[in-house]
Amino acid sequence: MNDLDRSARPASGGIRPYQFPDLVSRRLESGLELMLVQKKDLPMVTALVVLDAGEARVPLERGGLAVLTGDALEAGTGSRSGLEWARALERLGATSGVSTGWDSTTVAVSSQADRLDEALPLLAEMVRSPSFPEDEFPRYKRQCLGTIAQRAMNPGALASDEFARFLYGAHALYGRPLGGREESLASVETVECRAFVESAYVPHGAGLVLVGDLDAGEAEALARKSFGDWAGRPADAVGEAALEETESGVLLVHRPGAVQSEIRIGHGGIRRDAPDYFAVQILNLVLGGSFTSRLNLNLREKNGFTYGVRSRFITRRGAGPFVVSTAVESAVTGAAVSEIHGEIGALANDGPTGAEVETAISYLSGVFPLKLETTGQIAAQAAEIIVYGLEQDYYHRYRERIRDVSLTDVGETAGTRLRPAQLRTVIVGDADVVAPQLEGKRLGPIVRTP
Amino acid sequence: MTGVGPRTLIDLDTHTLDNGLEVVLAPDPSVPVVAVNIWYGVGSRNEAPGRTGFAHLFEHMMFQGSAHVPKNGHFELIERAGGSLNATTWFDRTNYFETLPAHELDLALWLESDRMGWMLPAMTGDKLENQRDVVKNERRQRYDNQPYGDWDERVQSLLFPADHPYHHTVIGSMEDISAATLDDVHDFFATFYVPNNAVLTICGDIDPAAALEAVVRYFGEIPAGASPPSIPGNPVLSFDTGGTLRQDVSAQVPLPRIYMAARVPPFTTEAFYAGQAAVTAATTGRSSRVHDRLVRKERLAKSVSCSTLPLTTGATMLLMVATGYDPASVDALERAMADELDGLTSLQQDELDRAVAVTETRTLSQLQRVGSRADLLSMFATLFKDPRRLNRDLWRLRDVSLDEVHAWAAEYMSPSNRVVVRYLPEAP
Numbered sequence: 001m002n003d004l005d006r007s008a009r010p011a012s013g014g015i016r017p018y019q020f021p022d023l024v025s026r027r028l029e030s031g032l033e034l035m036l037v038q039k040k041d042l043p044m045v046t047a048l049v050v051l052d053a054g055e056a057r058v059p060l061e062r063g064g065l066a067v068l069t070g071d072a073l074e075a076g077t078g079s080r081s082g083l084e085w086a087r088a089l090e091r092l093g094a095t096s097g098v099s100t101g102w103d104s105t106t107v108a109v110s111s112q113a114d115r116l117d118e119a120l121p122l123l124a125e126m127v128r129s130p131s132f133p134e135d136e137f138p139r140y141k142r143q144c145l146g147t148i149a150q151r152a153m154n155p156g157a158l159a160s161d162e163f164a165r166f167l168y169g170a171h172a173l174y175g176r177p178l179g180g181r182e183e184s185l186a187s188v189e190t191v192e193c194r195a196f197v198e199s200a201y202v203p204h205g206a207g208l209v210l211v212g213d214l215d216a217g218e219a220e221a222l223a224r225k226s227f228g229d230w231a232g233r234p235a236d237a238v239g240e241a242a243l244e245e246t247e248s249g250v251l252l253v254h255r256p257g258a259v260q261s262e263i264r265i266g267h268g269g270i271r272r273d274a275p276d277y278f279a280v281q282i283l284n285l286v287l288g289g290s291f292t293s294r295l296n297l298n299l300r301e302k303n304g305f306t307y308g309v310r311s312r313f314i315t316r317r318g319a320g321p322f323v324v325s326t327a328v329e330s331a332v333t334g335a336a337v338s339e340i341h342g343e344i345g346a347l348a349n350d351g352p353t354g355a356e357v358e359t360a361i362s363y364l365s366g367v368f369p370l371k372l373e374t375t376g377q378i379a380a381q382a383a384e385i386i387v388y389g390l391e392q393d394y395y396h397r398y399r400e401r402i403r404d405v406s407l408t409d410v411g412e413t414a415g416t417r418l419r420p421a422q423l424r425t426v427i428v429g430d431a432d433v434v435a436p437q438l439e440g441k442r443l444g445p446i447v448r449t450p
Numbered sequence: 451m452t453g454v455g456p457r458t459l460i461d462l463d464t465h466t467l468d469n470g471l472e473v474v475l476a477p478d479p480s481v482p483v484v485a486v487n488i489w490y491g492v493g494s495r496n497e498a499p500g501r502t503g504f505a506h507l508f509e510h511m512m513f514q515g516s517a518h519v520p521k522n523g524h525f526e527l528i529e530r531a532g533g534s535l536n537a538t539t540w541f542d543r544t545n546y547f548e549t550l551p552a553h554e555l556d557l558a559l560w561l562e563s564d565r566m567g568w569m570l571p572a573m574t575g576d577k578l579e580n581q582r583d584v585v586k587n588e589r590r591q592r593y594d595n596q597p598y599g600d601w602d603e604r605v606q607s608l609l610f611p612a613d614h615p616y617h618h619t620v621i622g623s624m625e626d627i628s629a630a631t632l633d634d635v636h637d638f639f640a641t642f643y644v645p646n647n648a649v650l651t652i653c654g655d656i657d658p659a660a661a662l663e664a665v666v667r668y669f670g671e672i673p674a675g676a677s678p679p680s681i682p683g684n685p686v687l688s689f690d691t692g693g694t695l696r697q698d699v700s701a702q703v704p705l706p707r708i709y710m711a712a713r714v715p716p717f718t719t720e721a722f723y724a725g726q727a728a729v730t731a732a733t734t735g736r737s738s739r740v741h742d743r744l745v746r747k748e749r750l751a752k753s754v755s756c757s758t759l760p761l762t763t764g765a766t767m768l769l770m771v772a773t774g775y776d777p778a779s780v781d782a783l784e785r786a787m788a789d790e791l792d793g794l795t796s797l798q799q800d801e802l803d804r805a806v807a808v809t810e811t812r813t814l815s816q817l818q819r820v821g822s823r824a825d826l827l828s829m830f831a832t833l834f835k836d837p838r839r840l841n842r843d844l845w846r847l848r849d850v851s852l853d854e855v856h857a858w859a860a861e862y863m864s865p866s867n868r869v870v871v872r873y874l875p876e877a878p
Contacts, residue, residue, distance in 0.1 A: 004667055006518045006568075009527060010560045013553035016482035016655065041480045042459065044814050074736060083746065086736035091800075093807025095735075095815075112811055139749055146705055146752045146775060153704040155595055260587070260595040291525045301522055304583025307591050327591045329583075359530040366532010366551050369481050374818040 018369050020395040023382060024216060030230050031204030034223050035382050037211040039375060045116050045212030046375035048108040049127050050383035053200035055178055056102045056317065057237045060171060062188065064144060064180020066200075069193045070100040072140035073107065078129035082136060085122065094119045096126075102178065102316045104387045105200075110376055113213040117222055124226035130197060132190040141188060148182055155255065155262045156327065159428040163264035166251045167321055167424050174320065202232030207386035212375040246422045248444030254431035261333040261429030265340050266323035267422040272315040272388045278405050279413040280313050285360040286352045286410075287311045287343065287418075288324055292359075294343050299326060305336045313417070317388070322417070330430050334437025337425060341443070348418035351411030365399045458841045459814075460823060463658050464831070465665075469674040470646025473665050474827045474837045476653040478820070484654035486558040487547040487824035488566075489832045492642035494622070495541050495615030495681050495763055503585070503622015504630055506539040508638050510581040512546065513537070517568035521577065524561050531557055539620055542762050543832060549821045552655035556664055563668035566648065570639055575632055582627060589621050597703045598873055605769070608695045608869040609711050613683040615763055644675025649831040653824035685764040689713045689861070694868040703873045705752065706774040710787050711869040713765040714758055714862050718833060722766070724858035725758045727850040728794045729768065731805035732756070739801065740790050750774060750783040762833055768862075777874055784870060791868075794859035799852050806847045813844050 024036045055066045074096075076082040089096055094111035107127050111119040151157040161177045168175030176184075208227055210219045246267055270280055281289075288295035288311025299309045309326035324344070328336040352360075372378050372395070385394055423443075427434055431448055438446060462476040497504050515521040528535045533550025548558045593599040603619050610616040650669070652661050691713065715721035733740040733756035744751040756770040770791065774783045816822045831837040 004671075006560070006564060010556035012531070012557070013555070015551065015553050018482050041478070042814055042818055044811075044818065083737060083742060090735040090737045090804050090808055093804075093809075093811040095808065095811060110811065110815060112814065136746075139746070142749075142775065143752050146773075149704040150597070153597055153702060258595060260590045262595075290529055292522060292529050297522065300584055301580065304580045305587070307584055307588035327587070327595065329587055329590060359526075362532050363529045364532075367534055369483055370534060370549055370821075373481070373820065374815060376815070 020372065020398070021378070023392065023395070025392055028203070028224065028228065030228070031233070032227055032230060033207040033386055034220065035207060035209045035385070036214070036216050036219055037209070037378055037382060038214060038216065039211060039378065040213045043113040043213050044110065044375050045113045045210065045214055046108055046110045046379040047116065047120050047123050048106055048209045048379040048383060049123060050207045050209065050386055051105045051107070051127070051201050052205040052234055052237070052387070053105040053196070054101050054103040056173060057200055060173070060176060061184055062180075062192065063176045063184040065185075065188055065192060065196055066105060067100045067179045068141060068144045068185065068188060069196050070098040070105045070107070071144060072132055072137060072193060073098055073126050073130045075136040075140060076131045076133045077125045078131055079125065081133075085126065089119065089122050092118055096123070102174070104383070106380065106383055108376065108379060116214060116219070120222050120226050127201060128230055132193045134190060137190045141185065144179060144185055145182060147179055148177070148185070151177065151179075155258065155260070155428050158253065159262035159264050159426055160325070162251060162253055162428065163266070163323060163424070163426040164321065166426055167246060167267065174318065199235035202234050203227065203230045204233045207383060209379045209382045211379045211382065246424055248421060248423050250425045250427070250438065250443045250446040252431045252435060252446060252448045253426065253428040254448060254450060255428055256430060256432075258428070258430045259330060260327045261330055261427050261434055262327050263333070263337060263340070264323055264325055264426040265337065265423055266321050267419055267424060269313040269320050269322035270315055270417065271319050272317060274315070276409065276413045276417070277315070278401055279409045280417055281364065282357060282360040282402070282405055282410050283347070283352065283413050283417065284311055284313050285363060286356045287347055290363060294347065295324065295340065298339055298343060299328070299336055303332070303335070303339070305329065305332045309340075330433045333427060333429060333434045334441065337427070337438070337443065338441060341420065341423060344418055344423065345420040347414050348420050351414045352407070354407050357407045357410050361402055361405065364402045368399055459817065459844065460827070460841055462827065462837060464837060465662060467645065467666060467670055469670065469672055471669055472649040472831055473662065474649065474651040474831050475656065475658045475661055476651070476823065476827060477656050477658050478653065479655050481820070482552045482655045483549060483820055484552045484555050484558070484652060484656055485547065485549045485820040485824035486555070486562060487545060487651045487653070487821070487828045488562055489649045489828040490544045490643060491647045491678065491832055492544055493540050493542045494618065494620040496642065496678070497618070497622070498682060500626060500629060501634060502618040502626040503620070504626070504634060504638065505544060506620055506622065507581065507585050507627060507630055508635060509537050509539045509544050510585055511573065511578065511635055512565050512569065514577040514581065515572040516565040517571040518564050519561060519572070524565070527557060527561065533558070541616055541620065545825060545828065547821060547825065555652070555656065555661065559664055559668040562650070563672065566643060566645065566669065567672035569643065570636060573632060573635055578630070578632055578635065582630065585627055586624060589624065589627070593621060597701070598707055601709050601871060601873070604697055604699065604871045605709050605711050605767075605869055608697060608871070609691065609713060609767060611687060614687055615681050615683050615685060616761065616767070640675065642678050644678070645669060645672050646674045647678050649828045651824045651828040651831065651837070653827065654820045681763060687713065687764045689715070689765060690867050691869060692866065694865050694870060696870045697872070699871065699873045700876050701873050703875050706777050706780045706783070706875065707873045708772050708774065708780065708784055708787060709871040710770040710784070710791070712768045712791070712862060712867045714768045716762045716764065716766045717760040718762045721858060722758065723846055723850050724854040725768065725862070727802060727805055727847050728797060728855045728859055729756050729758055730809055731797050731801040731855070732790060732794055733770070734805065734808055737804070743790065744772060744783070744786055748786060750779055750786055780872060780874065784872065788865065788868070791863045794863055795856050797852065797855055797859070802850070802852055802855060809847050810844065
């Protein structure tokens with residue numbers, strides 16, 4: 001037994017400082033930006049090439065080309081078949097991954113630290129001399145088309161894709177799915193992938209990030225050996241997406257017999273370089289960015305409508321969407337939509353409370369190191385410095401900048417970044433069950449499909 | 451190819467409190483964060499007939515407050531402190547965990563101890579109704595409204611006999627979730643949520659002596675309970691399903707998919723490692739023989755994966771999953787998958803070497819996260835009574851010989867030990 005008082009939260013101990021690891025950056029003669037981050041707790045290393053080769057470079061009629069090109073890198077190189085390349089890499093115990101987004105394509109290899117000298121040349125080979133062999137290429141295209149077919153029958157993915165189209169329009173950059181549509185992808189040939197590589201897989205504007213248990217001098221020497229003679233400048237990119245103000249409205253996508261409704265509600269959001277980026281992050285945490293957000297406490301913990309709900313401002317070079325996502329039982333769809341609109345309206349009108357903002361700031365500061373635990377996580381975050389032109393000390397100053405945001409800042413941001421009158425609502429569910437629940441709600445015109 | 455190790459990567463201390471709570475302390479000062487992780491030795495395998503899904507529903511109730519903590523107070527306090535938290539329920543265990551700034555260790559210990567010792571005074575029927583709705587929506591979202599969502603119900607019910615504790619899924623049936631009562635909550639808590647059925651791991655920037663003192667302060671006065679009862683049903687079973695058991699499912703799926711499963715020796719046996727080595731060698735990575743054949747050469751599958759789950763009761767499940775393209779070639783895909791499982795007897799040393807290297811890299815990668823380290827230590831402490839085993843297990847596959855792999859494959863891979871569930875797109 002002891003004299004512990006259980007009725008009160010324990011006092012916090014003394015706060016201990018956290019410092020993002022040192023990040024050394026230099027531009028090689030080719031224009032490639034080399035970043036080194038030392039992290040020596042475990043004998044691991046990640047090497048990541050980030051390319052200005054995202055889907056935003058691809059015109060609508062070829063939507064999905066950047067994703068397909070990234071996926072098909074592993075089909076083979078100038079000197080090895082895809083199988084030979086994979087054997088060489090996996091013999092080292094190394095793993096690789098390619099990820100294509102709107103603004104970049106990243107190609108990463110992770111290995112034990114003493115194998116970087118063998119792994120890095122393989123990474124360079126894949127990025128610098130992909131061959132897109134004619135006999136292998138159709139397989140990658142078929143995989144991408146298969147993924148498109150899967151998204152169309154997955155209620156959650158379908159809702160997200162339909163929301164993007166409903167918000168931006170079918171012909172706008174962000175109105176199409178990242179991976180493209182069947183009509184834009186089915187006729188892509190290898191010559192187009194090669195042309196895309198020629199124009200976008202170039203050192204100028206790209207970065208090589210090395211993170212882990214490495215020696216700075218040796219790492220730079222290895223980097224120069226594999227990438228030093230890489231040459232090329234990028235072709236001009238297509239323009240960024242802009243979104244005019246939207247009018248409210250509902251798109252009801254009918255899935256007969258669905259036991260749940262997938263709901264997406266939102267409007268245009270912000271660019272990655274928005275001046276109030278940090279205030280928006282805090283605003284979003286209050287609304288739907290954490291377990292104890294207003295939306296989750298309402299829809300899940302009070303009403304039991306859903307397993308979970310979240311909101312996001314998806315930031316890109318252009319203004320990505322602001323979107324609330326959830327899946328609710330069909331019978332409560334109308335009530336859930338009303339609650340979501342209500343919470344957005346209340347936060348837009350009244351702003352958050354001081355306690356909510358304090359909690360959000362404390363949360364973001366506290367979990368920051370937890371998002372930077374692995375070499376892969378650090379490499380991916382460091383790459384964002386290159387993709388979005390962030391300051392070199394961005395991560396070193398991150399917590400300071402979060403703490404600099406005031407209640408007034410977030411209140412102002414709530415008033416400008418949440419626009420209840422412009423909300424667009426997409427529901428993928430049983431329209432016969434859902435439509436009567438929407439009657440009398442002022443959500444704008446309702447369109448039913450199919 | 452040698453690489454690093456074998457060497458001890460994680461230093462740790464262990465202690466047992468008077469009430470039976472096992473404590474694992476693994477200091478690492480590199481980042482000022484701490485992970486607190488509790489494994490309770492209870493999962494879906496412990497559920498009584500008619501109460502499938504209850505262990506998981508109960509896990510939700512653990513966040514509904516305790517004597518000194520209001521509903522959602524656990525989430526609010528941890529998030530406000532700058533931490534993340536969650537819990538998961540699985541076949542053999544339920545885990546609860548938070549990772550937070552190191553100076554808030556006491557907060558996590560207070561919250562975890564309050565619900566271990568004083569959860570029941572805060573329970574109400576309203577809270578149960580609310581979380582019952584949440585869990586039903588979880589089931590709808592993950593199973594009922596998801597292409598292929600009910601695969602594990604189908605596979606488990608074929609692979610494990612009706613009286614085996616793995617016959618039913620963790621999520622349980624809607625009927626059983628509906629039937630759960632407040633009395634069930636009380637009984638389950640008293641039976642399984644006792645300190646002598648739990649392991650507490652603390653990993654991160656801690657002073658072990660001070661951390662142990664805090665653990666004793668918060669958990670020491672919770673009384674020990676009776677030893678939990680044995681698992682219901684009959685956990686003993688042969689590695690033989692008596693023939694290939696099959697089920698074709700016509701469903702709203704875009705592409706055909708095949709789930710192929712077998713009973714293999716459980717995680718707690720030495721034979722498990724031979725199986726892990728075999729499956730990893732044959733199926734992991736782009737240079738693996740299974741990927742090469744099914745995806746690259748014959749192009750029967752869009753993707754294929756295979757693993758042996760770390761389950762402990764009687765047998766565990768080997769599971770191979772392949773998504774096909776053309777419904778017309780689904781028979782060919784199935785034949786190729788079966789062929790590859792039966793053909794594990796022909797694995798070569800270079801394939802095994804690659805499996806060892808890839809597995810070590812993956813485990814090291816996983817160990818970079820303080821929360822994963824804590825969870826793995828709790829796992830080894832719970833299932834093997836030996837958290838230090840983590841340091842050895844990292845390099846364990848190096849000791850698996852090709853002969854062992856071949857013997858494992860010859861013994862357990864056969865058409866008489868197989869379940870096949872095939873999803874076929876409904877005609878539009």
